[in-house]
Amino acid sequence: MAEIITEKLSHVYSAGTPFESTALHDVSISIPQGQFAAVIGHTGSGKSTFIQHLNALLQPTEGRVLLDGQDINKDKYTRRDVKRKVGLVFQYPEYQLFEETVYKDIAFGPSNMKLGKEEIDERVREAAAFTGVSEELFERSPLELSGGQKRRIAIAGVIAMRPEVLILDEPTAGLDPAGCAQIFENIRCYREKSGATVLIVSHSMDDVARLAERIIVFDRGAVVMDGTPAAVFSRAKELMEIGLSVPKAAELAVALRDCGVGLPEGIFTHERLLAALLQVREGRKC
Amino acid sequence: MLRDVTLGQYFPGNTVVHRLDPRTKILLVVIYIVALFQAQSWIGYGLVTLVTLVCMALSKIKPSSMFKGVKPMLFIIVLTALLNIFYTEGTPVRPGWIITWEGIARAVQMMLRIILLISGTFLLTYTTSPIALTDGLEILLSPLKKLKVPVHEMTMMMSMALRFIPTLIAETDKIMSAQKARGADFETGSLIQRAKALLPILVPLFVSAFKRADELAVAMESRCYHGGEGRTRMKQLVMRPRDYIALVLGLLFLAAMIVLKRVGL
Amino acid sequence: MEPIIVFENVHFNYPGDEKESLHGIDLSVTRGSFVAVLGQNGSGKSTLAKHMNAILVPNEGRVLVDGIDTADESSVLDVRRRVGMVFQNPDNQIVANVVEDDVAFAPENLGVEPKEIRRRVNAALRLVGMYEHRMHAPHLLSGGQKQRVAIAGVIAMEPEIIVLDEPTAMLDPQGRREVVDTAFSLCRGKGMTVVLITHHMEECIDADRVLILSEGRLTADGRPEEIFADKALLEREGLEQPETARLLRELREAGMKFPGEALKIDDCANRIAQALQAEERSRSSWQKSSPKS
Numbered sequence: 089m090a091e092i093i094t095e096k097l098s099h100v101y102s103a104g105t106p107f108e109s110t111a112l113h114d115v116s117i118s119i120p121q122g123q124f125a126a127v128i129g130h131t132g133s134g135k136s137t138f139i140q141h142l143n144a145l146l147q148p149t150e151g152r153v154l155l156d157g158q159d160i161n162k163d164k165y166t167r168r169d170v171k172r173k174v175g176l177v178f179q180y181p182e183y184q185l186f187e188e189t190v191y192k193d194i195a196f197g198p199s200n201m202k203l204g205k206e207e208i209d210e211r212v213r214e215a216a217a218f219t220g221v222s223e224e225l226f227e228r229s230p231l232e233l234s235g236g237q238k239r240r241i242a243i244a245g246v247i248a249m250r251p252e253v254l255i256l257d258e259p260t261a262g263l264d265p266a267g268c269a270q271i272f273e274n275i276r277c278y279r280e281k282s283g284a285t286v287l288i289v290s291h292s293m294d295d296v297a298r299l300a301e302r303i304i305v306f307d308r309g310a311v312v313m314d315g316t317p318a319a320v321f322s323r324a325k326e327l328m329e330i331g332l333s334v335p336k337a338a339e340l341a342v343a344l345r346d347c348g349v350g351l352p353e354g355i356f357t358h359e360r361l362l363a364a365l366l367q368v369r370e371g372r373k374c
Numbered sequence: 375m376l377r378d379v380t381l382g383q384y385f386p387g388n389t390v391v392h393r394l395d396p397r398t399k400i401l402l403v404v405i406y407i408v409a410l411f412q413a414q415s416w417i418g419y420g421l422v423t424l425v426t427l428v429c430m431a432l433s434k435i436k437p438s439s440m441f442k443g444v445k446p447m448l449f450i451i452v453l454t455a456l457l458n459i460f461y462t463e464g465t466p467v468r469p470g471w472i473i474t475w476e477g478i479a480r481a482v483q484m485m486l487r488i489i490l491l492i493s494g495t496f497l498l499t500y501t502t503s504p505i506a507l508t509d510g511l512e513i514l515l516s517p518l519k520k521l522k523v524p525v526h527e528m529t530m531m532m533s534m535a536l537r538f539i540p541t542l543i544a545e546t547d548k549i550m551s552a553q554k555a556r557g558a559d560f561e562t563g564s565l566i567q568r569a570k571a572l573l574p575i576l577v578p579l580f581v582s583a584f585k586r587a588d589e590l591a592v593a594m595e596s597r598c599y600h601g602g603e604g605r606t607r608m609k610q611l612v613m614r615p616r617d618y619i620a621l622v623l624g625l626l627f628l629a630a631m632i633v634l635k636r637v638g639l
Numbered sequence: 640m641e642p643i644i645v646f647e648n649v650h651f652n653y654p655g656d657e658k659e660s661l662h663g664i665d666l667s668v669t670r671g672s673f674v675a676v677l678g679q680n681g682s683g684k685s686t687l688a689k690h691m692n693a694i695l696v697p698n699e700g701r702v703l704v705d706g707i708d709t710a711d712e713s714s715v716l717d718v719r720r721r722v723g724m725v726f727q728n729p730d731n732q733i734v735a736n737v738v739e740d741d742v743a744f745a746p747e748n749l750g751v752e753p754k755e756i757r758r759r760v761n762a763a764l765r766l767v768g769m770y771e772h773r774m775h776a777p778h779l780l781s782g783g784q785k786q787r788v789a790i791a792g793v794i795a796m797e798p799e800i801i802v803l804d805e806p807t808a809m810l811d812p813q814g815r816r817e818v819v820d821t822a823f824s825l826c827r828g829k830g831m832t833v834v835l836i837t838h839h840m841e842e843c844i845d846a847d848r849v850l851i852l853s854e855g856r857l858t859a860d861g862r863p864e865e866i867f868a869d870k871a872l873l874e875r876e877g878l879e880q881p882e883t884a885r886l887l888r889e890l891r892e893a894g895m896k897f898p899g900e901a902l903k904i905d906d907c908a909n910r911i912a913q914a915l916q917a918e919e920r921s922r923s924s925w926q927k928s929s930p931k932s
Binding site: 503504533534537540589592594597 | 723730749753756776
């Protein structure tokens with residue numbers, strides 16, 4: 089099934105001009121089928137360039153990207169096929185809405201796949217359900233809806249292609265806390281039901297810590313950390329030094345240790361922090 | 375990739391040509407165009423070519439970047455040349471041929487004229503920042519304000535357009551990628567299919583451009599914009615001795631071209 | 640405690656909208672204070688902001704800025720030069736191709752002398768830390784840098800109030816910090832009145848006052864410590880309690896004792912460490928004294 093492997097992937101923008109800049113350097117990573125991974129790094133760290141390689145929107149300057157063992161840039165056809173298998177939701181995806189009705193817009197992807205009418209209909213309804221887009225909105229113009237609704241319609245437009253790998257670039261950027269929570273819930277739900285591999289780029293560390301099984305940290309075009317949330321956030325200090333934020337609970341744990349409170353490693357959620365603090369308190373009691 | 379397209383075409387630099395007042399440069403280009411159209415003979419064209427080359431050397435603009443500017447016009451240049459070759463009467467190159475010696479000469483001259491015209495105007499845009507250019511235009515055209523021509527508004531619109539070109543190019547790029555990720559195909563199919571395929575790009579682009587325009591208007595109003603009335607400029611344009619010298623030289627050049635034409639050369 | 644912005648029973652609805660966007664707002668902002676406004680999308684936050692510099696005027700009630708009624712059309716410029724506005728999308732508020740030309744835009748509109756404009760532009764760019772970038776093209780800057788240029792652009796008007804309407808919504812954490820730090824330095828360092836509209840709670844914890852807007856009404860108004868300690872209120876407004884406040888509350892529920900609230904990470908950690916030490920001390924002194932009894 090859908091396993092993504094990058095082999096020594098490098099990308100140079102505007103090669104051979106005065107504006108030449110290396111965006112990715114020697115990235116070798118393997119993401120197994122069904123994993124929920126988060127990609128973090130600050131703007132310009134190469135994370136956006138990286139994800140655009142995974143569905144052949146960008147071609148590597150050096151190295152390869154393999155989907156199920158096959159080079160996705162082998163020829164025109166594999167490049168086209170990979171776009172169906174690997175769905176990419178860009179930042180602020182609501183800017184891509186263009187159809188007269190919500191229904192037609194969600195159907196744009198499946199129609200490009202030349203599917204039958206019934207198949208398209210089924211997929212549109214399924215995708216709308218996943219993203220909490222009510223069927224009452226189907227005949228409305230997407231342009232007159234609220235920001236959060238537009239965002240979910242745009243995500244539905246990608247989910248309707250039933251990708252085996254779903255990649256989302258900062259899906260909650262610019263939304264209020266309620267809107268963010270809803271999007272994360274939609275993604276979690278889609279992943280659970282479809283078994284798809286999910287890759288999410290996000291600055292919202294508390295949500296990443298809660299949802300992802302694995303965190304890949306980019307800095308200056310290279311992968312600098314890669315592991316479980318517990319492993320990555322136990323290096324909270326290093327993350328903060330390269331200008332990244334960490335879950336508030338992890339930041340508090342660092343500050344508490346600096347104050348001499350002996351907390352164990354690997355604390356990055358509120359629940360663990362509270363439990364650890366109560367344990368310290370108990371420990372001091374006896 | 376769209377982001378590789380250079381628009382605005384300004385090459386920053388610090389040569390004499392760069393430092394001339396934009397008004398001087400705009401006037402010089404006008405003089406240059408009038409002078410160019412006086413040329414009738416090889417001597418005339420030779421003189422204009424020489425002046426152009428000197429200006430290029432002074433501004434340190436590479437001939438290769440000049441050529442880049444001419445390239446998109448290549449089709450028109452070749453077409454004009456061909457028409458002139460075939461439709462000029464005179465002595466045939468060989469008896470019975472339609473191609474005449476006069477035709478060839480005319481074709482070469484017409485090509486030169488277009489290339490020189492483009493090079494001259496590009497010299498202006500290559501060495502003058504868009505802001506300086508619109509500022510210069512606004513001042514030069516300000517007498518028209520008396521005739522109720524909205525000069526300030528027009529130049530403001532020009533500079534806004536220039537400001538938003540890079541933003542809109544980046545945006546087009548992004549929308550294209552997003553639609554490609556949804557399986558849109560811009561490269562294959564018939565002409566009509568391809569035109570249709572542009573809709574998913576154009577609609578979002580227009581929607582966002584209107585939204586930008588709306589927000590920009592509010593932001594400008596918030597910063598006390600209320601038209602050109604009572605507006606001042608941080609960067610005052612000042613005519614320096616070199617500007618007057620350049621203008622005098624330009625006029626001398628024009629006079630020389632007119633004299634050449636009068637004596638039939 | 641002199642008020643500089645006063646809202647008196649302000650009602651507003653957009654033409655063609657049946658529902659009112661502002662529903663009787665009464666508010667007075669003290670000169671030199673830092674006020675944060677929280678609220679969900681569509682709560683009327685932006686509408687509120689636009690009333691502060693006469694981009695919108697109330698249907699009912701009135702807004703006074705430094706004593707001037709914003710509905711008075713002849714003094715619109717007087718209001719706007721006192722209130723600088725910074726908006727969400729940095730790309731849509733930068734008008735020029737060069738950073739310093741953009742910063743000069745507002746004073747140019749106000750007809751300020753060229754030399755004075757130059758002085759103000761340089762001063763404003765230094766204040767936001769963008770002086771080195773004054774000759775750059777704005778579209779090549781990062782989001783946080785663009786927003787700082789936008790802030791410099793309004794500072795160059797020498798306003799008394801700066802209203803920032805979700806200036807961090809489109810930025811990454813680093814850009815957010817840059818912008819919020821700049822906003823605080825304007826208030827604490829330059830004595831400007833700052834109104835920050837946001838939906839990131841951590842940006843409000845240093846504010847003098849936090850307002851919560853919900854469906855066009857002010858539903859909460861208080862110091863950040865008060866607002867963020869009130870779990871019921873936050874839940875009602877769809878806001879999550881900041882980690883620090885939540886932790887202190889839950890530790891309290893488990894029987895620990897803390898004096899007051901601490902919203903900043905370092906303060907909170909200190910409080911907890913001290914409380915643990917205090918517990919230990921009282922216990923060891925109790926243990927020492929217990930054998931006797």
